[in-house]
Amino acid sequence: MRYSYQREIILDIVRSTKTHPTAEWIHNKAQKKIKAISLGTVYRNLGLLENLGKIQTVKDNNVVRYDCNTEPHNHLKCKICDTLIDIPVANEAMKKNVKTKYNFDVDDINITFIGTCSKHN
Amino acid sequence: MRYSYQREIILDIVRSTKTHPTAEWIHNKAQKKIKAISLGTVYRNLGLLENLGKIQTVKDNNVVRYDCNTEPHNHLKCKICDTLIDIPVANEAMKKNVKTKYNFDVDDINITFIGTCSKHN
DNA sequence: TTATTTATTAGGAATGATTACTATTTAATA
DNA sequence: TATTAAATAGTAATCATTCCTAATAAATAA
Ligand SMILES: [Mn+2]
Ligand SMILES: [Mn+2]
Ligand SMILES: [Zn+2]
Ligand SMILES: [Zn+2]
Numbered sequence: 378m379r380y381s382y383q384r385e386i387i388l389d390i391v392r393s394t395k396t397h398p399t400a401e402w403i404h405n406k407a408q409k410k411i412k413a414i415s416l417g418t419v420y421r422n423l424g425l426l427e428n429l430g431k432i433q434t435v436k437d438n439n440v441v442r443y444d445c446n447t448e449p450h451n452h453l454k455c456k457i458c459d460t461l462i463d464i465p466v467a468n469e470a471m472k473k474n475v476k477t478k479y480n481f482d483v484d485d486i487n488i489t490f491i492g493t494c495s496k497h498n
Numbered sequence: 499m500r501y502s503y504q505r506e507i508i509l510d511i512v513r514s515t516k517t518h519p520t521a522e523w524i525h526n527k528a529q530k531k532i533k534a535i536s537l538g539t540v541y542r543n544l545g546l547l548e549n550l551g552k553i554q555t556v557k558d559n560n561v562v563r564y565d566c567n568t569e570p571h572n573h574l575k576c577k578i579c580d581t582l583i584d585i586p587v588a589n590e591a592m593k594k595n596v597k598t599k600y601n602f603d604v605d606d607i608n609i610t611f612i613g614t615c616s617k618h619n
Numbered sequence: 620t621t622a623t624t625t626a627t628t629a630g631g632a633a634t635g636a637t638t639a640c641t642a643t644t645t646a647a648t649a
Numbered sequence: 650t651a652t653t654a655a656a657t658a659g660t661a662a663t664c665a666t667t668c669c670t671a672a673t674a675a676a677t678a679a
Contacts, residue, residue, distance in 0.1 A: 379626050379675055400666080415629045420666065422627095439560065439636085440665070453602045464600065467592075472611075479585065480616035481574045487610040490593075495601035500646055500655055521637080536658045541637065543656095560665085561636070 384422045386410050391423075391432050397442035397461045435461065451486070455494035462494065505543045507531050512544075512553050518563035518582045556582065572607070576615035583615065 390406045391398070398406075404419045423443055426432045433444040435452065446463055453462040472483040511527045512519070519527075525540045544564055547553045554565040556573065567584055574583040593604040 381627060381675085383628075413629065415631090417630075417667080417669095418628055436557070436559070438557070453596065453600060453604075455602075456605070462600070462602070464596075471588075475574065475585075475611050475613075479574060479583070480619065481576075481583070481611065481613055483574075483611045483613040484577070485612040487608075487612060489608040490596050490602065490604045491606040491608060492596075492602055492604040498601065502646085502656060504657075534658065536660090538638080538659080539657055 378425070381422070383407070383411060383414055383418050384425065386414075387419060387422045388426055388431060391426070391443050392445045395445070395463070397435055397437070397444050399440050399442055403443065437461065449485075451488040451490075453490045453492070453494065455496075456491060457493055457497050460494060464490075499546070502543070504528070504532060504535055504539050505546065507535075508540060508543045509547055509552060512547070512564050513566045516566070516584070518556055518558070518565050520561050520563055524564065558582065572609040572611075574611045574613070574615065576617075577612060578614055578618050581615060585611075 386407050387403060390403050400416065400419050400423060403423070404414070404416050407414045407419060423432065423434075427434055427443075430447060433447055435442045435444050437454070442461065449466045450463050451466055453464055454460070455462070467486060467488055471486060475481050475483050507528050508524060511524050521537065521540050521544060524544070525535070525537050528535045528540060544553065544555075548555055548564075551568060554568055556563045556565050558575070563582065570587045571584050572587055574585055575581070576583070588607060588609055592607060596602050596604050
């Protein structure tokens with residue numbers, strides 16, 4: 378894969394925040410560094426970076442969010458401030474349980490706890 | 499809420515299957531009974547039926563699927579045949595755990611196990 | 620260094636699921 | 650039967666994402 382300054386900037390931006398930004402947010406930030414960078418370039422490079430395992434994606438309603446945390450992990454989603462908070466991945470025991478109960482081989486567990494975060498107490 | 503034949507048919511169709519159909523699939527089925535039923539009517543009534551608690555929605559990638567199972571429950575999603583399989587909702591203990599660990603009040607838990615179902619053994 | 624090759628980009632068009640709009644129809648009820 | 654307003658059909662708009670293509674630029678060979 379050939380070097381690209383656009384891709385470098387995009388990766389820097391994703392790594393600069395824990396807020397699980399959208400492609401559009403990343404595009405806006407990137408334009409501060411490269412004024413003519415296109416949204417298509419942002420999407421393409423985010424896809425490439427995901428394939429390289431350098432970032433992850435999180436589906437949030439009808440948008441994809443990008444995550445510099447490449448460890449398998451899950452999220453708390455606050456209804457009020459819309460924040461996604463990383464939590465350690467749930468126990469491997471769940472996979473085994475599903476295998477024995479349903480004969481279903483689990484590759485991935487997607488868990489989101491939806492509720493109200495500690496800011497709103 | 500006023501009676502509508504369209505709404506009755508739509509609810510019947512959702513209740514007729516455990517396949518978690520999309521709005522388009524439901525629309526196709528509905529057209530067999532009411533040839534001029536519009537997709538907008540299908541979406542509007544699915545929304546109303548969800549508000550009435552008569553059906554549930556499940557987000558699957560970038561489409562919404564509709565579910566006649568109104569009990570809180572979770573899903574196994576098979577990568578190969580794309581099936582969604584209902585499983586009983588995970589333990590209430592998880593909610594408590596999240597509350598004590600993160601001071602996060604959980605309303606809803608969204609869990610999808612992604613993998614390979616028992617058909618492909 | 621300079622020329623060649625081809626991956627990458629910018630910009631814009633296309634897609635696809637869903638929602639919004641509006642004139643017409645129809646259920647409810649007076 | 651006449652009135653009223655909710656619901657519908659049909660179509661346009663939206664919005665995130667993907668696709669397309671001529672121009673640009675990174676890598677490499679001469
Ligand atoms: Mn995360
Ligand atoms: Mn279900
Ligand atoms: Zn919050
Ligand atoms: Zn399967």
